[in-house]
Amino acid sequence: xxxxxxxxxxxxxxxxxxxxxxxxxxxxxxxxxxxxxxxxxxxxxxxxxxxxxxxxxxxxxxxxxxxxxxx
Numbered sequence: 036x037x038x039x040x041x042x043x044x045x046x047x048x049x050x051x052x053x054x055x056x057x058x059x060x061x062x063x064x065x066x067x068x069x070x071x072x073x074x075x076x077x078x079x080x081x082x083x084x085x086x087x088x089x090x091x092x093x094x095x096x097x098x099x100x101x102x103x104x105x106x
Contacts, residue, residue: 036083039065040075044087047076051094055102073103 036044046064050056061072077099080092087095 036086040079047095048091
């Protein structure tokens with residue numbers, strides 16, 4: 036996991052209590068639309084499952100599932 040992926044995971048975990056981060060915050064921090072952020076987050080969760088506590092990973096997947104359908 037590179038530093039960009041790590042920043043996305045840390046950011047996503049900070050936002051867990053509040054839901055999906057606002058689109059303007061995603062553009063400012065990462066230069067991404069909400070859809071692209073969700074795709075990137077899903078890829079990170081798939082590619083690096085052991086890099087994150089199980090409960091945080093589960094909660095992030097549930098949050099993604101609220102807005103999109105991921106396998």
